[in-house]
Amino acid sequence: MTYILVAGNPAVTELVAAAAKLGSPVTAVVVGSQAVVDAVNAPGVDAITWLGDPGAAGAEAYASQVAQLVAAAPGVVFGGRHPGERVLLGAAAAALDAPVITSASEIATDGGSTVVTHGVYGGIAVETLAFSGPVAFLLEGGAPLAGGGSAAVQQVAGAPAGVTVTGLEPPATKAANIAGAARVVGVGRGLKSADDLPLVQGLADAFQAELACSRPVAEGLEWLPKDRYVGISGTQIAPDVYLMVGISGQIQHMGGCKGAKVIVAVNSDKDAPVASEADYVLTGDLYALVPALTAALQGAS
Ligand SMILES: Cc1cc2nc3c(=O)[nH]c(=O)nc-3n(C[C@H](O)[C@H](O)[C@H](O)COP(=O)(O)OP(=O)(O)OC[C@H]3O[C@@H](n4cnc5c(N)ncnc54)[C@H](O)[C@@H]3O)c2cc1C
Structure with missing residues (x-):
């Protein structure tokens, strides 16, 4: 099983593409609104598990539910580098005792293992790792999905853990966008x-x-x-x-x-x-x- 975590931001085309290469059914686990579920229901996504709209709860409040889903049918979990996904992926991986890979250059499966290559020592060497259990990957995210798929949506009711967003302030300084700058x-x-x-x-x-x-x-x-x-x-x-x-x-x-x-x-x-x-x-x-x-x-x- 391959999972894509979506916590409010459906900009995950890169995750869908990475998941497709692994050849297993792709389940999107969504914490977000109905509109997000509709956007994520796109080609390449085989099933959607909707944990609900977090409202004032933080996305990480759903980490144990994500971990339970993955523990029941272990596999690879992808998350995008968006604030919600980062924190949910990290918290779910911690609950699963799974590694989080943030700089994979290639991801493949070999028998029951997930095989990962990534640069080490500042890019002068490439390390190959094989994981036998669940493993989480943080990728950039990609462009937004825009629906048009036919995945079955399963709504899973569950109480999020006690994490509430109590304040949301814009940063004092403008966020940098050096990654995307020309x-x-x-x-x-x-x-x-x-x-x-x-x-x-x-x-x-x-x-x-x-x-x-x-x-x-x-x-x-x-x-x-x-x-x-x-x-x-x-x-x-x-x-x-x-x-x-x-x-x-x-x-x-x-x-x-x-x-x-x-x-x-x-x-x-x-x-x-x-x-x-x-x-x-x-x-x-x-x-x-x-x-x-x-x-x-x-x-x-
Ligand atoms: C595990 C690890 C991870 C690291 N990760 C990063 C990282 O992600 N990014 C990063 O940047 N560094 C990283 N570093 C630090 C890195 O090794 C260097 O120390 C750092 O990049 C040096 O910064 P610098 O070039 O600004 O300073 P310096 O190395 O001090 O260089 C200053 C340069 O300015 C030039 N200079 C001085 N005066 C003038 C002048 N008047 N006019 C023109 N040129 C002048 C000098 O000739 C020199 O080349 C990491 C280090 C470690 C150990």
Whole structure:
């Protein structure tokens, strides 16, 4: 059995595609409204188990019910990287004592095992793992499903655990979208001070790019929020152009921008690791080069 978890967001085409490759019947387990159930009832979904509309309860309130379903008919469980699905998948996996894989590159079945390959050590090696029991996968999600299927919907009544959403506030700062941005300007420890961030933000604005950073800039220095750092432990980006300013290009950072079509680096050290990774390298002081680039881009627009 293969399961897809949907907790309010039917943007799960990637999950359906991954589930189809395993060759087992696909059951969507839905925590959400009737409209979500209707959207998820799409080609590729064989059955739907509807746990109900959570109302003020958090999606994770249904974790033990999801775990019971999977324990009764064990299999692979897919969830999307949406807030509800992430927390429900994690809590259900904990209840099942199942591993959660967040970076699988290939997923297949071999006899009774689920075989997974994923990059390790910043992408310099590929590890293959075989799991004999239930295993949970967090994938990006994909585009929204839009109904048109003929899956049988089974409504399972059950009391959610005592988790209630007591407040919902928009974040104080705009959420970053560096993963989906066509242009990204990243800043690293080559910047001397947080006071100098407007310099790089000005370049990003002139380039119509999202501002990103290396991990130390977000964790440790905390000049930018954590959702803006690129890398194996941060966000994976795949822009048309990634302009790296004062970032050395360590393997853990470059593992997060392998999908970039063109990489341009501004670095004072001609021998920095990034020099052998970037398509174009501007060797020099960022404090001279960034204003010049910004002015050139402003002049070009
Ligand atoms: C398990 C693990 C996971 C990690 N995951 C991540 C991750 O996901 N993402 C990540 O980014 N890092 C990650 N790191 C950290 C990573 O190893 C590097 O330490 C980090 O990427 C370095 O950040 P940086 O390039 O900004 O700083 P530095 O390495 O200090 O580089 C600064 C660069 O700026 C240049 N520079 C200095 N002054 C100037 C100037 N005036 N003009 C132009 N250039 C200048 C220098 O030549 C240098 O190349 C991880 C580390 C570990 C151990």
